[in-house]
C-alpha cells in the first residue's frame with residue numbers, strides 16, 4: 224500500500240449523484256447483512272441510486288450480476304468478489320466498457336487484474352494480518368502442547384487464502400503448536416458446526432479451534448458442546464469478524480479471542496467514488512483499521528460491534 228499508481232482507468236464524471244452497482248456475494252450471515260445495510264444507508268443518505276445484486280453464494284451468478292450491471296451502463300461498480308480468480312475477467316470487461324470498479328472487502332488475484340489499470344482500488348481489511356494477530360494471541364496465551372483444528376472460509380476467496388497464510392506462517396515457527404486438520408466450512412455456521420464435529424471426532428487431542436469467521440466459530444462452539452467439552456475452557460475458540468453474537472460469547476467465555484473485520488463500508492466506498500471522480504489518486508489497497516476483542520475488553524466493545 225501507499226504507492227500512487229498511474230491511472231489507466233475510465234474517467235468518472237463529477238456528478239451530485241450516481242447510479243452505482245453493488246455486487247454482493249451472499250446474504251446468509253450478519254456480516255454480509257451489515258455490509259449491505261451500510262452501503263444502502265450511505266447511498267440513501269447521499270441520494271445515489273444503488274443497483275444491488277446478491278449472488279446468493281454462487282460465483283457464476285456474481286459474474287452474471289456484474290455483466291448485467293455493465294449492460295445497464297451503471298456509472299460505477301462496487302464489487303465484493305466471492306472468489307479471487309473467476310471475477311477478474313468481468314472487472315476487466317467493466318473497465319473496457321468505461322465503468323470504474325472499486326473492490327470492497329475481498330480482493331482479486333493480483334496476477335489477474337491490477338489496481339490502477341483494471342480497477343480503482345481495493346478497500347478492506349488486511350486478511351494476512353488478521354490471521355497473524357489470531358496466531359500471535361494464541362502463541363502468547365496458550366499453555367503447553369497446542370493442537371489446532373482450522374476451519375477455513377470459502378475456498379478460493381481472498382480472506383480464506385490470506386487468513387490461512389497469516390495464521391499458519393506464525394504457527395509453523397512455534398514447534399509446540401501443531402495444526403492437526405484444516406478444512407473449509409464455507410464461512411457458514413451450520414457447515415462450520417458439521418465440519419468441527421467431524422474433525423473433533425477424528426482429532427481427540429485437539430484443544431484449539433481457529434475459525435476464519437464468527438459464523439463458523441459459533442457453529443464450532445455447538446460442536447464442542449455436543450462432544451461433551453467446554454468451549455473456551457477445554458477447547459480455545461478463535462475467530463475473525465467481531466459481530467455482536469461472537470463478542471457476547473467472548474464476554475461469556477465460550478469464545479476466547481476475536482479479531483475485528485469491519486463490514487461498515489458505506490462511508491469509505493462513496494467517499495472514494497467522489498474522490499475518484501474529482502481526480503484523486505488511490506493506492507492499490509486502502510486498509511481498514513480493525514480492533515480486537517479479548518476477555519478483558521469485550522464487554523466494553525459490545526455496544527459498537529455490528
Ligand code: AHR
Nearest residue numbers: 254328329382410436464
Ligand atoms: O470477506 C469477509 C468475510 O466474508 C467475513 O469474515 C465473513 O463473515 C464474510 O462472509
